Amino acid sequence: xxxxxxxxxxxxxxxxxxxxxxxxxxxxxxxxxxxxxxxxxxxxxxxxxxxxxxxxxxxxxxxxxxxxxxxxxxxxxxxxxxxxxxxxxxxxxxxxxxxxxxxxxxxxxxxxxxxxxxxxxxxxxxxxxxxxxxxxxxxxxxxxxxxxxxxxxxxxxxxxxxxxxxxxxxxxxxxxxxxxxxxxxxxxxxxxxxxxxxxxxxxxxxxxxxxxxxxxxxxxxxxxxxxxxxxxxxxxxxxxxx
Amino acid sequence: xxxxxxxxxxxxxxxxxxxxxxxxxxxxxxxxxxxxxxxxxxxxxxxxxxxxxxxxxxxxxxxxxxxxxxxxxxxxxxxxxxxxxxxxxxxxxxxxxxxxxxxxxxxxxxxxxxxxxxxxxxxxxxxxxxxxxxxxxxxxxxxxxxxxxxxxxxxxxxxxxxxxxxxxxxxxxxxxxxxxxxxxxxxxxxxxxxxxxxxxxxxxxxxxxxxxxxxxxx
Ligand SMILES: Nc1ncnc2c1ncn2[C@@H]1O[C@H](COP(=O)(O)OP(=O)(O)OP(=O)(O)O)[C@@H](O)[C@H]1O
Ligand SMILES: [Mg+2]
Numbered sequence: 163x164x165x166x167x168x169x170x171x172x173x174x175x176x177x178x179x180x181x182x183x184x185x186x187x188x189x190x191x192x193x194x195x196x197x198x199x200x201x202x203x204x205x206x207x208x209x210x211x212x213x214x215x216x217x218x219x220x221x222x223x224x225x226x227x228x229x230x231x232x233x234x235x236x237x238x239x240x241x242x243x244x245x246x247x248x249x250x251x252x253x254x255x256x257x258x259x260x261x262x263x264x265x266x267x268x269x270x271x272x273x274x275x276x277x278x279x280x281x282x283x284x285x286x287x288x289x290x291x292x293x294x295x296x297x298x299x300x301x302x303x304x305x306x307x308x309x310x311x312x313x314x315x316x317x318x319x320x321x322x323x324x325x326x327x328x329x330x331x332x333x334x335x336x337x338x339x340x341x342x343x344x345x346x347x348x349x350x351x352x353x354x355x356x357x358x359x360x361x362x363x364x365x366x367x368x369x370x371x372x373x374x375x376x377x378x379x380x381x382x383x384x385x386x387x388x389x390x391x392x393x394x395x396x397x398x399x400x401x402x403x404x
Numbered sequence: 405x406x407x408x409x410x411x412x413x414x415x416x417x418x419x420x421x422x423x424x425x426x427x428x429x430x431x432x433x434x435x436x437x438x439x440x441x442x443x444x445x446x447x448x449x450x451x452x453x454x455x456x457x458x459x460x461x462x463x464x465x466x467x468x469x470x471x472x473x474x475x476x477x478x479x480x481x482x483x484x485x486x487x488x489x490x491x492x493x494x495x496x497x498x499x500x501x502x503x504x505x506x507x508x509x510x511x512x513x514x515x516x517x518x519x520x521x522x523x524x525x526x527x528x529x530x531x532x533x534x535x536x537x538x539x540x541x542x543x544x545x546x547x548x549x550x551x552x553x554x555x556x557x558x559x560x561x562x563x564x565x566x567x568x569x570x571x572x573x574x575x576x577x578x579x580x581x582x583x584x585x586x587x588x589x590x591x592x593x594x595x596x597x598x599x600x601x602x603x604x605x606x607x608x609x610x611x612x613x614x615x616x617x618x619x620x621x622x
Contacts, residue, residue, distance in 0.1 A: 214525055233533070241531035251526035253541055265530040268540060310526075317530050 172219030198373030244314030304335030422579025433500025441508025466506030475499035555612035
């Protein structure tokens with residue numbers, strides 16, 4: 163059963179066609195790694211899934227709900243699809259714990275004590291229980307990103323969307339974020355990940371998608387695609403990132 | 405030229421009464437002006453084309469005309485147009501509401517739009533409706549950035565009340581003028597009036613410093 167389904171989905175910014183009639187079906191449990199040159203539409207594809215960008219053609223169905231069904235339904239989709247941003251985007255006026263507890267409190271109406279306990283458990287899961295009362299400005303980039311993952315998990319999504327979650331991090335901080343993501347994948351979370359970490363794609367990905375000019379140009383098994391690139395442009399691209 | 409500072413003491417009750425009127429106009433005017441400014445500022449930032457255009461027209465109309473003309477209009481022209489009687493005090497308060505509201509609208513708009521778009525997206529991405537994102541995330545952050553320029557506007561508005569001398573409302577400057585007309589003690593009276601203004605603006609500045617200190621700018 164597919165949990166995300168692009169049906170001839172297009173996205174324009176004015177005259178610029180950024181997604182070009184994309185057909186893509188993602189099943190529950192898949193870990194899809196999305197790669198491609200800058201400007202090929204990776205972020206846009208991801209952001210259409212949770213309605214941060216509005217599609218301009220075709221349809222896009224997430225967990226049985228179309229992104230075109232209106233604002234209320236979009237909010238439901240967003241509770242099923244958590245998102246992690248390149249720039250973390252933690253709420254600076256809240257502690258790590260408050261950041262994580264915020265969603266359940268305000269979105270799901272979870273009682274404060276329960277939300278707190280859940281948040282603490284999630285912070286423990288990402289290895290940051292001892293940083294619960296720190297503000298984002300007091301955390302390293304890697305720690306902030308792990309809090310951001312916990313914040314997204316707190317609303318109990320069925321899918322997690324990652325847009326270059328480690329690109330803003332120093333090399334030594336990337337690993338702590340990647341290992342949290344790896345653990346999440348092992349637990350069976352459905353994930354769509356834009357990243358250029360090819361080691362992650364090889365080890366954790368169940369599917370690799372290469373995008374070019376708003377289209378999916380190659381879609382297949384990560385190990386096969388990386389080991390033996392079926393297109394010249396993919397080969398060039400892989401050489402470029404590694 | 406001889407000065408006689410005892411006249412200040414003699415007229416202290418009148419001066420205090422004038423200062424009280426100044427404070428009343430400022431207080432009521434700024435409460436209203438802040439509410440109006442927040443509303444117009446949010447309309448400017450998030451309102452969609454029609455609400456945005458309405459707020460824009462209001463802001464430009466007020467910023468493009470002097471406050472003295474605005475209060476004259478409210479006091480002398482509005483009664484003619486609308487057939488309602490406006491007393492000087494109401495006209496004065498209304499003038500501050502309308503005038504400060506326009507400047508505060510721009511302050512509010514700027515503060516909200518200065519908060520990173522990513523934070524709004526993070527709020528939306530966890531499934532919050534947009535108004536809750538503004539209320540719980542963007543609003544509190546914008547508020548911190550609002551305080552310094554808002555404080556400035558409060559002080560400007562307080563001093564602007566002195567211009568309402570033109571409609572004869574008995575605020576501090578008008579009071580000074582009346583005392584002057586009776587005894588010609590210009591140095592003493594205008595010094596005293598200036599000191600009263602300084603005390604009021606100084607207290608306001610101090611108060612704002614305290615609020616600012618308690619809030620970390622993020
Ligand atoms: N809000 C926007 N308004 C106008 N054009 C946009 C907007 N967002 C993205 N674009 C354009 O859409 C195209 C695809 O952008 P997108 O961010 O999806 O690419 P990407 O594959 O994620 O690139 P990168 O690797 O640099 O992040 C680019 O040409 C970009 O300039
Ligand atoms: Mg991108």
